[in-house]
Amino acid sequence: MSNAIIEIRDLHFSYTGAEGASPSVLNGVNLSIEEGSFVAVLGHNGSGKSTLAKHLNAILLPSGGAVYVAGMDTADESLLLDIRRTVGMVFQNPDNQIVANVVEEDVAFAPENLGVPPAEIRRRVDEALKAVGMYEFREHAPHLLSGGQKQRVAIAGVIAMAPRCIVLDEPTAMLDPVGRREVLETIQKLNRLSGVTVVLITHHMDEAALADRLVVMSKGQVVADGAPREVFQRVEELKALGLTVPETTELLWQLRQDGLDVPLDALSDEECAQALYQLFR
Template identity: 70%
Template sequence: MEAILKTKDLQFLYPAVEEGEKATAALRGMDLTIERGSFVVILGHNGSGKSTLSKTFNAILLPSAGAVYVKGMDTADEGSLLDIRRSVGMVFQNPDNQIVSNVVEEDVAFAPENLGVPTEEIRRRVDGALAAVGMSEFAQHAPHLLSGGQKQRIAIAGVLAMEPDCIVLDEATAMLDPAGRREVLSTVHRLNREKGITAVLITHHMNEAEDADRVIVMDDGRVVMDGPPREIFTRVEELRGLGLTVPDTVDLLDRLRRDGLALPLDALSVDECADAVAAALG
């Protein structure tokens, strides 16, 4: 499949805060390819480099060494910057920091207006983006009156109005309650499935990775695991050694295995887990 995001020996250093201190290496020579239309989850403990990596995908941060390519465009090429940021939309942790208008539809229109999109086209994009995230009925509402999950869906709509090929969500569910996380995840999965938009989800919630096409685990600025969820989450002790947890179902199965039940670790859904336990108990 075609690569939409690619890094080559990607390195990033944060400069020293005080004189005499050394720069901090956040990314240490990463080679990574993300295919168009895929749903990828990137996991890692705090300080692993996952958020830094996400910000290199649309040139918020530029490599200290190596390169990042978006649809073949080098993010260090200033002449490609607008096309890169049109191609890769970012959704961040706090929805309140992303909302700039007092009316929902005006907020969604903000980015295409700044891109010089004609008025009639903006109207079409706003209506389509709000419909895509299930927020059409809130077009005239004040964003500050919405729930956290609804605000993040508005933030996603604002990105969709730019008609990107890829959406990167950097801890976008971290401040939401479980219902809000479900709202946002359901929206992103639907956009990936129905519109073919590549989704890259940066998270520390293990359960959010269960339905991904691919899970990438980072540690100390490097990729240490890369594969489908069912393969990654069977590596329970390795994940715990990296300071990570596993999905609730896998945790339960692992505990029961320790008590002597012959159980698999790749039953990720609740139904699969229940069936596996029932079969083991005979």
């Protein structure tokens, strides 16, 4: 075994309703996620990325194939609590995750349910709120917070469970640009400073560009997997899947279509500006 915290092997999944099984949503996904990495999973609506996310802590179970979390088979019911302690989930709508009337009580909710001793809960709550920059709001009412602040409290609630991996399913979808930035900075900090494995499900190119590794999904399959600056160079391929690329890559690609010699791997604004400076110098 490699240093993988999550191993997905030939994963198939169909939702079953009154009519029986729906068409397959996941079609043979194979993926290995290294401990301590920051992986973005990108795809348009209906690509299977959220369904995949829900398999990573056994909210959904495979119709075929298997998912292993730190070596534990998600299909083994006796391991469910350990799996959910290992992988925490943050969803789109922070209002659906906030359960208490005071911020610190909300963050304490999951560790209390896990039977963590009170003194340890106090330490974890304080540390989690500091980690997301919300410690000074610990005695506030969550419903008075902004969307970005609520989502940071939701992330703190997951951090307080001390998971080794956090899966965030489109956590910025309902946020304004300020809230989005707050949440993304929080995620990056968690990964870099605390070594938490991060899996970010998104359809925003600029969010995907922040990760160490980018997995692109379409029609329930992985169609690209690599460093963002490598994957985003496949502009025509991504456009054929109905996806765009970051504005920096798009600009450089258009210039290349016009015969200008510019690199396609300049992802950040600074790198793009430097590439243009070199071109016109």
